[in-house]
Amino acid sequence: MADFENEKKALHDAMVAYKVPGILDAVEKARAAGMNANDIINAMGDGMTDVGVLFERGKLFLPHVLSAAAGMTKAMETLNKDLEAQGGVETKKKGVAVMGTVEGDVHDIGKSICSTMLQCAGFEVHDLGRDVPKQKFVDEVAAGAGYCGMSALMTTTMTVMKDVIGMLKDAGLRDKTIVMVGGAPVTQAYCDKIGADIYGESASETTEKVKAATEV
Ligand code: B12
Structure with a gap:
């Protein structure tokens, strides 16, 4: 080969x-x-x-x-x-995922790759783009997104992910969604620390982990 x-x-x-x-x-x-x-x-x-x-x-x-x-x-x-x-895009819809780069951060290349790969794996992806206000993630989860994916490429913006998780808790929505986090400065340890569910080091790893979580 x-x-x-x-x-x-x-x-x-x-x-x-x-x-x-x-x-x-x-x-x-x-x-x-x-x-x-x-x-x-x-x-x-x-x-x-x-x-x-x-x-x-x-x-x-x-x-x-x-x-x-x-x-x-x-x-x-x-x-x-x-x-x-x-x-060979999956036609059977596996679930709805909201994806976005967090408030204050315009880096969107990696997030967009993840969105495309999730779409190919059969998820309906609502990609909100970059510099996404915190409340927008919460609104999408309230509207039914079972997966909430946040990307941050800067140490100064990765803390926004924790804020959104707090807002989801306050709105009584935290248990209704699987929170995914990623971006160069984000690690598995940070994911665990802020109480997110899935850390994806790359788009392929993210897709595999999300598929595994869906099949459980
Ligand atoms: C390209 C780039 C830019 C481009 C962004 C263009 C765009 N449309 O995205 C431009 C030039 C605009 C830019 C601007 C800035 N940048 Co910049 N940029 C980068 C650079 C070189 C590459 C990022 C990238 O695209 N990587 C390639 C992609 C494919 O990888 P990735 O994003 O990591 O994504 C993968 C995984 O992380 C994961 N993933 C990503 N998102 C998600 C989401 C979920 C849910 C999951 C599960 C997984 C996941 O899957 C992806 C695909 O495999 C990085 C350096 C670096 N090492 O990261 C600096 C970097 C991120 N930038 C940096 C800085 C400082 C800035 C600026 C502040 C610069 C300035 N002085 O103006 C501004 C920021 C403005 C702002 N408010 O956001 C710093 C951040 C430092 C820090 N400690 O926080 C870095 C690290 C460079 C550096 N070493 O100084 N930047």
């Missing part, structure tokens, strides 16, 4: 080089070579993580990070369609 090491390296390097045409070109080459959408996304995600490291070290600057993010977002338009086609 092909291991696509060359394509993975090309995708990673294109992300770090942060030029949108270069990123799209690497994605097209990987698709043409037969690499599946999930693996392409993971390779780009690894590249994006390194963009973050280089940004932290002062080797890349904000416009470069923005450009890499724009390239990944653009590539996701095609990859989302591939995911749906390759995943």
Whole structure:
């Protein structure tokens, strides 16, 4: 079986080089070579993580990070369609999930990947986007969302997840929903500490855990 090491390296390097045409070109080459959408996304995600490291070290600057993010977002338009086609989207609805990046946080790439993968796995996903007010999550759960997924990419915004869990408790809704949390600074320990139900390190892990929770 092909291991696509060359394509993975090309995708990673294109992300770090942060030029949108270069990123799209690497994605097209990987698709043409037969690499599946999930693996392409993971390779780009690894590249994006390194963009973050280089940004932290002062080797890349904000416009470069923005450009890499724009390239990944653009590539996701095609990859989302591939995911749906390759995943053979489940038609039997498994449940309703609300997804969003918490208040004060505009990082939405990872959250959007999770939303797409959950959709492919048969969930109806209400993706509220980014910088989502706390009350909106509560309203969606009140309206029947059995899964409440929150993403945070900053240490300053991850605390919002705890606030929303508190608001769900106050509204008597906490037991009606499975709370999922994720994003680079979030860990299993943090998930446990704030009383969330599922921590997902990646979109595939999230989907597997949610499917397992649904089947119980
Ligand atoms: C791209 C990026 C941006 C882009 C975002 C574009 C977009 N549309 O998302 C832009 C340039 C806009 C940006 C802005 C800023 N950023 Co920024 N950014 C990043 C960067 C480089 C990559 C994030 C990313 O997309 N990763 C790739 C995706 C695929 O991975 P992921 O998000 O982790 O998602 C996966 C998992 O976490 C999980 N997951 C994600 N969400 C969820 C949700 C649930 C429910 C579950 C279960 C799982 C799950 O599954 C995903 C897929 O596998 C990170 C560095 C890093 N190491 O994370 C910094 C980073 C997050 N940014 C940072 C900062 C500081 C900022 C700014 C404040 C910069 C500034 N000075 O203006 C602003 C924030 C403005 C705001 N109010 O939000 C810091 C945060 C530091 C901290 N300690 O909190 C980081 C860590 C960079 C750094 N080292 O300094 N950023």
